[in-house]
Amino acid sequence: MDQRPFEAPLVDSLEVCVVVDSRYDLFIEDAAHPLLKIEHTKRIPGRERSTLAGEWGLSLHLESTRGGERARYLLDFGFTPEVLLRNFELLALDPARLDGLILSHGHLDHYGGLTGFVARHRERMRADLKLYAGGETYFREQWLKRREGGAVSMGRLDRAALEAAHVATVYCQGAQALAGPFTTGPIARRSFEHVLENTYVAPPEAELGHFSEAELSGRLVPNQHPDEQATCYVVQGRGLVVISSCGHSGLINTIESAIAVSGVTKLHAVLGGFHLGPAPNDYVEHTVNELARLDPDLVIPMHCTGGKFITAMQRRLPDRLIASNTGTRFTFGV
Numbered sequence: 001m002d003q004r005p006f007e008a009p010l011v012d013s014l015e016v017c018v019v020v021d022s023r024y025d026l027f028i029e030d031a032a033h034p035l036l037k038i039e040h041t042k043r044i045p046g047r048e049r050s051t052l053a054g055e056w057g058l059s060l061h062l063e064s065t066r067g068g069e070r071a072r073y074l075l076d077f078g079f080t081p082e083v084l085l086r087n088f089e090l091l092a093l094d095p096a097r098l099d100g101l102i103l104s105h106g107h108l109d110h111y112g113g114l115t116g117f118v119a120r121h122r123e124r125m126r127a128d129l130k131l132y133a134g135g136e137t138y139f140r141e142q143w144l145k146r147r148e149g150g151a152v153s154m155g156r157l158d159r160a161a162l163e164a165a166h167v168a169t170v171y172c173q174g175a176q177a178l179a180g181p182f183t184t185g186p187i188a189r190r191s192f193e194h195v196l197e198n199t200y201v202a203p204p205e206a207e208l209g210h211f212s213e214a215e216l217s218g219r220l221v222p223n224q225h226p227d228e229q230a231t232c233y234v235v236q237g238r239g240l241v242v243i244s245s246c247g248h249s250g251l252i253n254t255i256e257s258a259i260a261v262s263g264v265t266k267l268h269a270v271l272g273g274f275h276l277g278p279a280p281n282d283y284v285e286h287t288v289n290e291l292a293r294l295d296p297d298l299v300i301p302m303h304c305t306g307g308k309f310i311t312a313m314q315r316r317l318p319d320r321l322i323a324s325n326t327g328t329r330f331t332f333g334v
Contacts, residue, residue, distance in 0.1 A: 006175050008182050008262040011064040011071075013333035014233045014241060016271065019087050020059035020078030020113070021302050024052050024326040033322065035238070035297050036269075037334045041327030044090055052090055052327045053083045057109035058245055058273055058303040061093050064180035064233060071180035074117075075102045075231050076245050079109045081116020088117070091327060095121035099179050101131045101167070104245030105228040106138035107199065108154050109303075115161040122165050131162060131169045132176070132183060135227030142199040143220050151220055154199060172229055175261035184230045187257045192286060193250025197278040199223045225249060232258045235333040238297075239266030246273040246304055252290045269298035269332060271324075277306030288312045298332075300324050 031038045057079035078084045142154040174185040200220035225248040233241040244254045251274045300322045313321045
């Protein structure tokens, strides 16, 4: 895989707002860090009888500045449109100001709110709105195998709904610069990591055939996420910020791919889902060891990261670990 550095965009600052995540703690303690502005959303003035909602999934609102210009993207869309729309409105975010939409991979807990969000807000959004995706596999049907046998469909991203809403899909098959962020393109698999417990997909030959659900369930293969991508920023004076929405390709693989395509070796921050919830303890410890070698200033785990990683970080790199919450705004480059 060609991962020669390209000219990554440079920004003066980056604000990440956690629109959807699994956790919402009304009583989360205020926090401060010399390299990061942290603003936890608690009770919302004028909306004291409403709270943000947490659910399995992830959605992040990204806003960067460069020379007085602002660029805004919504990265991933949570599990359901109901929660995404509720939180987006409570956080006073404006869909009309979005410069684009980014999808990390084709799992329901990351695309589930997308078509409902677009249906609600399309008339207010820019006419040339684009969805930046890693590849065609984002539109494949996903399956979960049951322990007792057989499989259940997790559905697929509705291509027709996006086309009907005049949202063009752009495949980022290599590193691609947007107006502030860049996407990594496919993530190279070079470390000890491998895809952990995951969904399944039908092999190409099965998709072309005519099988009953029972017949198809015996032909499913693990989804290796060949098109998964990370979204990254280079912050002036700070370095590289890597957002691993789920990290099926491996946290270390994701970071090293971002470094390889950007040519930026200073790792300022890594945040998002690291998909270490189902990982055994020795795998988590190996990950933390390799992360220490990469020497990030800040580590902000979300979504599918899992408690074992957070416990290991509290023991090994407590000064780098930052707690997140639904509604929290993190500002880099302050």
